[in-house]
Amino acid sequence: MISRDTRLYLAAHPFAYPLVRLLARLGPAVRVPGLGVVVNDAATAREVLTDRRFRKDGPGSPADLWTPVLGPSVLLNMEGEAHLALRRRLAPLFTPGYAGGLVDDVLAAPLAALSARLAKGETVDLVDAMRVMAGAVICRVIGLGEVPEERARELFRDGERVVSMVSLRSRRLSDRQVATAREVLDRIGDTAAAAYRHGGEGTVMGRMRALGLSEAEARGAAGAFFLTGTETVATFVPRLVALLHDHRVTPSGGDDLDAAVEEAMRVTTPTPVMLRSVAEPARVGRVPVRPGDRVLIVTHNCARALGPFDPGRAHPPELRRLWFGAGAHFCIGYPLAMAEIKAVAEVLLTHRPRVTGRRAARGVLIPTYQHLWIKAT
Ligand code: HEM
Structure with missing residues (x-):
């Protein structure tokens, strides 16, 4: 039987998804004309992600998609020393302590409001609630401070509009798409740059200045965080809650919740594919590749190979957190x-x-619910 989460993939990608799942049957790595070398297996994926011959800045890589919009130096289109140096400077912003403090601060009021609504017996659309909350976090990151709910929703919609320009077959954005995306990203960049110049060290952008990032780097980082860190989180939580409901699982918190979250990440894979460009002759599994080839790691196929949702399931080492990447580009x-x-x-x-x-x-890139209505039991 098709699981309800799989139906989300079918709704988002009615033609591409069945095809991509079929490719999984063709082996760990397979060359597909028009797409590139497709990877369906976790161990092979990890080998590619940790091998410097496979890059994010060559032809057919994410750089082709995002550099015209975000500029040349935004982590996800960089390699080598410059990439490492920028990651090192950003590291203090992404420690569990700093991230936890930021989230506690931004989400305290929205979470209290959500909790009160559920306690009163109201029906809540968790999709909308998550858009507001993930939007509020990213607003704080880029220096907007506290924002009304509608502003957070608006920011979320802007990000969704840009991300959904990409499909599995996209190699570049059209001129018109670049213009629309730049309009959105320029606004984010202007806000971030102002916060960089005037924000105290208590703000994320002010902290970037203190950490030695240039204004252009901080501006680019804000754009990259906005694009990569809003929809991924917001779409995941409703899927997690739906999976727990459908499988009648109630984690008791702590390790139990951690295991349920990791397993839900595995079956949903909010970032279903990763792209690389081949810089030197190599092999992907048994497939020989040459410079300029494109490698499409289908994280979703790698992860789904382990079977349906089961929070009691241990993840083998090659699969561990693959949904956040591996190697130098592991999700910051x-x-x-x-x-x-x-x-x-x-x-x-x-x-x-x-x-x-x-x-x-x-019509979305990341499969998800348009609405998920929940009530307290
Ligand atoms: C459920 C949530 C998330 C998932 C599943 C996710 C997944 C990923 C994956 C798979 C990569 C690696 C892509 C590759 O190697 O090609 C990545 C990189 C990245 N992520 Fe996330 N991400 C999430 C949330 C976030 C958040 C909240 C932020 C920041 C605000 C963020 C910022 C980034 C950045 C900047 C990169 C590029 C890092 C680099 O290239 O060095 N992500 N993410």
Whole structure:
């Protein structure tokens, strides 16, 4: 039977998803004309991600998609020394302690409001609530301070509009898409740059200045965080809650919740694919590749190979957190994402939420719910 989470993939990518799942049957790595070399297996994926011959700044890589919009130096399109140096300077912003403090501060009021609504017996659309909360966190990161709910929703919609310009087959954005995306990113960049210049060290952008980032680097980082760190988190929490409901699982918190979150990450894989460009002759599994080839790691296929959702399941070492990447580009926002997800999940679980209605989203890159209505039990 098709699981309800799989139906989200089918709603978002009705033609591409069945095809991508079929490719998984062709072996760990397979060359697909028009797409590149497709990787379906966790061990092979990890080999590619930790081998410097596979880069994020060559032809067919994420740089082709994002450099025209974000500029040349935003981590996700960099390699080598410059990439490492920028990551090192940003590291203090992404410790579990710093991320946890930021999330506690930004989400205290929205989480109290959410909890009160559930306690009163109201039906809550968790998708909307998550958009507001993830939007509020990213507003704080880029220096907007406290914002009204509508502003957080608006920011979320802007990000969604830009991210959904990309499909599995995209190699570049069209001129029109670049212009639209730049309009959004320029606004984010202007806000971030002002916060960089005037913000105290208590603010994220002010802290970037204190950490020695140039204004251009800080501006680019804000754009990258906005694009990578909003929808991924916001779409995941409703999927987590739906999975727990559908499988009648109620984590008791602590390690139990951690295991449920990791397992939900595995089956949902909010970032379903990763791209690399081949810089030197090499092999991907058994497939020989040459410079200029494109490698498409289908994280979703790698992760789904282990079977359906089961929070009691141990993840083998090659699969561990592959949904956040591996090697030099491992998600820098991991501590922030986990802090947000756990803060919301802990509050929700105290109400033993049950799903009273749902609708899948269409026309999005990251499969998710358009609405997920929940009520306290
Ligand atoms: C559920 C949430 C998230 C998931 C599943 C996720 C997943 C990923 C993955 C798979 C990568 C590596 C891509 C590759 O190697 O090609 C990545 C990189 C990255 N992520 Fe996340 N991410 C999440 C949340 C966040 C958040 C909250 C932020 C920051 C605010 C963030 C910022 C970044 C950045 C800047 C990179 C590029 C790092 C580099 O290239 O060095 N992510 N993420």
